[in-house]
Amino acid sequence: MHFNVNGRDHEVEPDSRTSLLDLLREHLRLTGTKKGCDQGACGACTVLVDGVRINSCLALAVQYQDRAITTVEGLEADSGLHALQQAFIAHDGFQCGYCTPGQVCSAIGMAKELERGIPSALTEDLCAMSMAWTRDEIRERMSGNLCRCGAYNGIVTAIETTFAGESAR
């Protein structure tokens, strides 16, 4: 089977039972993506597939052949860390760091959703095609990512400063 991860092609023959998370960690040795609960409840395993965030623990790898998969290892550019990764450092968006790869990938997917005008449960006017980057919107949209260390305030600030820029301040 053919998998494209972080722009690189891989030929692997995983068992049909293998989750995308285990494929990344155990077969491709990309251990940046973390396993927290293995049941969709924590978000530690969040990766991007064609730019869309999903939980890789509930995804069977066979379903994701030939798709463009991005993990935390794929975010760094020649110029260094992704701006959001820098912001996590600057704003104390983590303590132990276990949830961080999932938080970062999730926030990048979430930012695209918000920019495309996809509403959230908090969005007041459903017919509006653009939404404000409020802290409450960020919290609601990031609720699928738990942080046992409780670094939420720093996480929200890191996301806000990276994507909302001056407009939200």
Next chain:
Amino acid sequence: MMPFNYARARDPADAVRLAAGRTEARFLGGGTNLVDLMRESVEVPKTLIDVTELSQEITARDDGSLLIGAGVKNTTIAADRRVRERFPLLARAILSGASGQIRNMATVGGNIMQRTRCYYFYDESARCNKRTPGAGCDAIDGFNRIHAILGASPACVATHPSDMCVALAALDASVHTVSATGHRTLKLADLHRLPGDTPHIETELAPGELITAVGIPPCSFATRSVYRKVRDRASYAFALVSVAAALDLTDNGTVRDVRIALGGVAHKPWRAEKAEAALRGGQATEASFQLAADAELKEARGLRHNAFKIELARRTLVACLAELSRRDEK
């Protein structure tokens, strides 16, 4: 997890053919429920038929109706402009469910067919009539805070966990299916069954019957609708009680029409027909909302830990109707 064969269906007919005669085959959507249940050995399919690439369209007709393909992702529905404009309660119900990541994976077909979140159903060491018919139910005398208050039976008190289905029930949606015996359409409100003596038979669908689409008929007053979900935390939690409602008032404040469905309270999304009947043709007042809620919940029965849900459902329903009637005055 037990080994299984994986096959990707090219079209609905292909999916039905692959499932024919194989009682241990399952259709695979986003896998967000099925993969979890396979890990717990609650589901042990020998074949998974991937149907995520089928029926990806949302089609709008001029009469105001919508046809949503079974493979459409939950996020795609909530993002669709026509859904947001015509059926805001559906967008809101979906957005209140699960997380952004899960909504990006979950399909319409999988959401409808997702199974209960009863802890004893998931726990292989517990007794569960749904998992093993005749085994008994550990929830009835166990920890039953999240369980049913309406339509339960001595065999099963589980609830159906979907938010989306509650809005679809209120909207009179229909479900289109195809199987070896042909195509058929049934009402979403009739698709899920009450537990009775056979809680392991959860829907009217036959084994190997594939959901291809959900149809939503026109409902002009659905633009004035709410979905309110009460839960243990503000986001990313299943409903204790939820209410989907739409209200149509005449200029002098009489209820011309109303749609109500309740979630988190029964083995199926609960269309509140008694409350609707009590309201239609009457004045929209706080007192009439109370009477309507009483009519619907008269037969509600609490267990040791969930009796609070009866009052919670009553108050949530009254609050939703009050909100809609105020919104109408503007």
